[in-house]
Amino acid sequence: MATMKQVAERAGVSISTVSHVINNTRVVSDDVRRRVLGIIDEMRYVPSAVARSLKNDKTNTIGVLVPNSSNPYFAEMIRWIEDTAFELGYHIILCNAHGGAQKQTAYLRLLMEKRIDGLVLVASGADDDQELLLRNESVPIVQLERALPGLDADLVLAGQEEGAYLATRHLIELGHRAIACVSGPVDLPRSRERVGGFMRAMQEAGLEVNDGAVLHVEFTSAGGHAAFGSLLARPQRPSAVFVTSDLMAIGGLCAASGAGVRVPEQMSVVGYDDIGAASFATPPLTTIAPPKREMARQAIIQLIARIRGGHEPLRNIALASSLVLRSSTAPLH
C-alpha cells in the first residue's frame, strides 16, 4: 500500500505538501494540488488512519459492548447506535459480552489497547461485569439502561419501572383483575425494575398480587413459552398477563395458541421492548416501546461530548417509553 512519502516523491513535492493537500490544512497552488491529487489517484493512495491515530491520539472509534447482539432488542439498538455514530464521524467495534466474564474482560482490555475514544455499555443482564469496569478510568463511558454500581459514567435510560407501570395500568383499565407477570431471572436488574412497576400498578389499584402471580423464567421465547404453559394449566388462570419482554411474550403467545387459548378474547397479553417481531406476532402484540432510536442518539451525543472534553457533572438522561396498542389486549369479557 502506497505511503505519503512515495506519493510525495512521485509528485516531486515534500511530504508535508501532500499532507496539506489531503487535509486542506494550508494553501497549496492549484498546480501542485492537481498534480498531487493525480498521483494519489494513480497510486491508489489511501491515508493510514492508524498512523494518524498515533499522531493525533484519537481513533474515532467507539466500542459497543452488549450482552448479545443477536437479541433483536440489542440488534435494533446497535443499529441506531451505529447510525448515529457514523453520522457524527465515528465507527463501531462490536463486542458481545455473552460468553462469560472472561470474554468481557478480554474485550475491555482489547478496547483499551485499541485506544477507543469512547465506550457504550449496553445493559448486561448478569452482574458479573462490575468489578471489571470500576478500575477503568481513562476512557469516557456512557451506559445504556442500567447503571453499574460504582461506575462513574453518564447514563441514558428509559424508565423501566414506569414502562411496566404503564403496561399494567393498561390491563387494569381494561377491567382485568387477575393479572400475572412473567419476568426474567430474579437477578437481572432489568426484570426486577419491570416487576417493580407491575407491583406498583397493582397495589395502587388495590389489587392483590397472590402467590405465583409473578413467574421468573429465562429471558427468552422458550422461557416465555414455558411460563405460559404453567400459567395456562392453572385451575384459575389469569385473564391478563404482563410479560417483561417481547421475546418472552411471543413465546407465550405461541404457547397460548398451542393450548387453544385465544388472545385477546380469553387472555390479554402485553409485552415490553417493541421489537420488530411484535408488530407481526399473532395477534400483533400490545407492548411498551422504549425510544430506542432516541436512546441511541442521546447516548452517542453525550459520549462524544465527553470525548470532546466536556467536564460537566455526570448526566442521567431519562426518556419515556410509550404504550403501543395493538391487538393482544382487550377489555375483560
Next chain:
Amino acid sequence: MATMKQVAERAGVSISTVSHVINNTRVVSDDVRRRVLGIIDEMRYVPSAVARSLKNDKTNTIGVLVPNSSNPYFAEMIRWIEDTAFELGYHIILCNAHGGAQKQTAYLRLLMEKRIDGLVLVASGADDDQELLLRNESVPIVQLERALPGLDADLVLAGQEEGAYLATRHLIELGHRAIACVSGPVDLPRSRERVGGFMRAMQEAGLEVNDGAVLHVEFTSAGGHAAFGSLLARPQRPSAVFVTSDLMAIGGLCAASGAGVRVPEQMSVVGYDDIGAASFATPPLTTIAPPKREMARQAIIQLIARIRGGHEPLRNIALASSLVLRSSTAPLH
C-alpha cells in the same frame, strides 16, 4: 495514558526490556521482569495497539459490511462472525450499508484507511455496490451468500436455490398442488435464486405455475403481510405457500390469522432463514435453515487464511441448508 517509555524510566530499565517482558520475546531476568510487571500494573499501563499496528502493519481487525444489522437474519450471522473472529484473535468493525450507496462507499473507504486485515461482505440486496468494490484489491475479502460479479474473492454460501427447492418439494410431498410463492423484490438476487428453486420443484412435479403464483413484495414482515392479504382475497386461494424469508412469512402468518384462515389446516406455509422468531411463531414455522454458524465460521477461517498469505486459487465453499419441520405445514386436507 502511560507509555512504554514512562514505564521504562520508572523501572530503571530500557524501553526494549519493557517491550520484551510484555511480549515474552527474549529472556529477561526474573528480577527485572517482576519489577517491570509491577510498574506496569501500578501505572495502569496498557500497550497501544495503534502503535503496534503501525509497526507491524496489521490491525487484527475485520470489517463486516452488511445491508442492515437489525434484520434478525443478519444479526444472527453477525453474532457468529463476531464469535469466531474473537476466538481467532480478531475483532469486528460493524458497518451497515443500508442507507445508500454513498454510505457504503464511505464505509469502504474508512475500512481501507483503518487498514483492516480483511473484509466480510454479507450479501447486500441492492445492486448498487458493484463498481465500488471492483477497484479494490489490497485487502482480502470473503463474500457471504452472494458473489458480486467482477469481484475476485472467496465465497461462502448455502445454496439458496436448493433450499427453496427443498421447501417446495416438502409442500408437494404433502399433497399440495396449488402452491404460491411470496418473494422479495425481483431485482434482489437473493429472491431470484429462491424463486428459481421454487420453479424447479414445481416443474419437476409437473405442476403448473400459473400467473400470479409468484408475488414480489418488500423483503419485510409488512411485505409478507400485504402479499398474504392479496393471496387470501383470491377466489381460488392456494393451499400452500412458500415464502422466501421468515420475516415475510411471519407477516403472512399474521395476515392469515387476521383473516381467520387457520395455518396449517387451511393453508400450509414454509419460510426461509430460520431466524429465532420462527420457532415461536404462531404456529411455529416450518422453514429452511441455512447453517448460519457454520457459514460464519467458514467465512472467517477462510478470510484469516488469506490474511496469513494463502495464495491458493479462490474458493467457493458451498454448504447445505436443511428443512426444519415445525407446525406450519400439513398434508392437504
Next chain:
DNA sequence: CTGTTAGCGCGTTCAC
C-alpha cells in the same frame, strides 16, 4: 506558497 524536522508509541536489529 513550500520544505525540513521532530516526535506519536512501539518492535527489532545490532552492539555490548
Next chain:
DNA sequence: GTGAACGCGCTAACAG
C-alpha cells in the same frame, strides 16, 4: 542479560 537507535506513516511546528 540489557540498552541504543532506527523507522512504521503521519501531523504540526518552524523555516524559508
